[in-house]
Amino acid sequence: MAVAIQQHHDRIAAYLKQKLGADVSLADVVALAEITAHSLQSVFETLDSAVHRELREIADYIAAMKVEIAGLHFNELKHTRIPAAGQELDAIVKATEAASHTIMECAEQVLAGDAGDPAFKAMVDEKMLIVFEACSFQDITGQRVAKVVETLKHIEARVARFSDALRARDTGGFVSEEERASAARKERLLLSGPRLDGRDRQSEVDRLLAKP
Amino acid sequence: MSVDLSMPILVVDDYNTMIRIIRNLLKQLGFEDIDDANDGSAALNKMRGKRYGLVISDWNMEPMTGYELLKEVRGDPGLSKTPFIMVTAESKTENVIAAKKAGVNNYIVKPFNAQTLKTKIEAVFAE
Numbered sequence: 001m002a003v004a005i006q007q008h009h010d011r012i013a014a015y016l017k018q019k020l021g022a023d024v025s026l027a028d029v030v031a032l033a034e035i036t037a038h039s040l041q042s043v044f045e046t047l048d049s050a051v052h053r054e055l056r057e058i059a060d061y062i063a064a065m066k067v068e069i070a071g072l073h074f075n076e077l078k079h080t081r082i083p084a085a086g087q088e089l090d091a092i093v094k095a096t097e098a099a100s101h102t103i104m105e106c107a108e109q110v111l112a113g114d115a116g117d118p119a120f121k122a123m124v125d126e127k128m129l130i131v132f133e134a135c136s137f138q139d140i141t142g143q144r145v146a147k148v149v150e151t152l153k154h155i156e157a158r159v160a161r162f163s164d165a166l167r168a169r170d171t172g173g174f175v176s177e178e179e180r181a182s183a184a185r186k187e188r189l190l191l192s193g194p195r196l197d198g199r200d201r202q203s204e205v206d207r208l209l210a211k212p
Numbered sequence: 213m214s215v216d217l218s219m220p221i222l223v224v225d226d227y228n229t230m231i232r233i234i235r236n237l238l239k240q241l242g243f244e245d246i247d248d249a250n251d252g253s254a255a256l257n258k259m260r261g262k263r264y265g266l267v268i269s270d271w272n273m274e275p276m277t278g279y280e281l282l283k284e285v286r287g288d289p290g291l292s293k294t295p296f297i298m299v300t301a302e303s304k305t306e307n308v309i310a311a312k313k314a315g316v317n318n319y320i321v322k323p324f325n326a327q328t329l330k331t332k333i334e335a336v337f338a339e
Contacts (some may be wrong), residue, residue, distance in 0.1 A: 011255050100229040108236065158222045190310055194322070196303035201303040202328065208308040210321055 008039030068165040072158050084152040088144040095144075099137035106131050215337045219265025220238065220245040224255040225280065225299075226273040230322075232267060234299070237326045241333070252276025256284055259291055266333070271300035271307070285317040300325065317335045 016036055032120050106127035162168075174180040185191070195201070221243055225236045231248045238246055247262070249255035251273040253315045258329040259267070267285065269278035276284075278298055298311050311319055318332045 011266075097229055101232070104232050104236065111236075111240070140222070172214050189279055190302065190307045191272050191277070192302060192304060192307075193272065197301060201325070204305075205303060205319050205321055208305060208314055 008036070011039055013034050064165070068162050072162055077155060077158075081151050081154065088148050092141045092144050095137045095141055099134045102134040103131050106134075115159060134202045213296055215333060216265060217242040218245065220244075220247065220262060221266045221268065222246075222255060222258060222264045223248045224250075224252065224267065224269035224273070224278060226250050226270065230270065234329070237329050240326060241330055251294055252278060252281030252284070255281055259285065259294070264294060266336070267296045268299055269296065271298060271302045271311075279307075279314065282311065282314045297332055297336060299329075 012032070012035060015032060019134050110124055113123055117123075174183065220237060223231050223236070223238075223246060225231050225248070228250075231250075235246050235248065247258060247264075249258050252269070253276040255267070255269065256276070269281055269282075271278040271299050272311055277332060278300065281287060286296055290303075292315075295317045296315070297318045297320060298316050301308075301322045303321045308319055316336070317336045320328060
């Protein structure tokens with residue numbers, strides 16, 4: 001565009017030089033107006049091209065984003081996969097609770113039994129079999145956990161692809177007041193849950209308590 | 213165990229499975245009078261209606277955590293001397309220090325075994 005403006009200036013300057021010293025007639029003014037209009041037309045055409053190019057790029061970008069958003073399978077995630085994962089987790093909690101209660105019930109009955117009773121051994125054998133059966137929860141919950149992990153990986157892959165396409169960066173803050181309040185409560189009441197490293201922490205705790 | 217086995221104990225946890233485990237362990241140690249509550253506020257109500265010789269509480273519960281329960285107990289002149297053991301998966305240094313400052317008598321990290329529970333109870337009453 002800068003080039004077009006310069007050419008416009010050059011044309012006017014050339015015309016004025018040509019006419020320097022001579023009387024300016026109406027025809028001269030019309031001719032000057034014609035030059036100006038012609039020059040400006042090329043300026044506007046240049047402007048149009050630049051704006052058109054920008055708008056084209058924006059339209060292409062939006063079209064690409066729509067493809068990426070469609071690739072998120074957001075509706076599938078929201079209405080199918082995530083609720084299904086939630087149900088699997090609920091089922092895991094129920095199964096582990098039921099198994100724990102079955103095992104404890106057997107233990108309580110064995111503990112309450114009379115070892116001197118001739119039927120005691122048979123009772124213990126029966127209860128231990130029930131305990132073994134109850135322990136099969138680990139197999140089922142393991143499979144359910146695998147399904148939940150698969151869903152999480154699916155979400156992670158799609159979000160990562162979308163984030164790469166957007167060249168997105170994290171922003172600070174929370175998406176809702178509920179999220180903010182939950183984070184604040186966890187910080188205030190020191191709620192972080194069990195550690196992942198499996199270390200025995202009782203000795204460290206005892207040392208901390210023993211310090212004056 | 214040189215502890216009064218007839219003293220009432222209050223077990224506080226939002227998981228009934230854990231309450232059942234602790235109750236059974238306490239029974240194995242000889243304790244018989246065992247009550248339970250599923251969060252700090254329910255526990256506080258029970259404590260204001262009955263004198264307990266020991267409270268064994270989880271940390272992470274809603275609406276009132278075990279940490280908040282401990283502070284309420286220590287802040288109540290009628291309850292402040294109640295022995296209090298925290299039994300929890302929260303094991304960060306800041307948790308232990310906060311509980312210690314709030315007046316906890318002992319702190320057990322989950323998962324734990326019967327011997328640990330016995331040792332920690334004995335330690336509280338040996339003080």
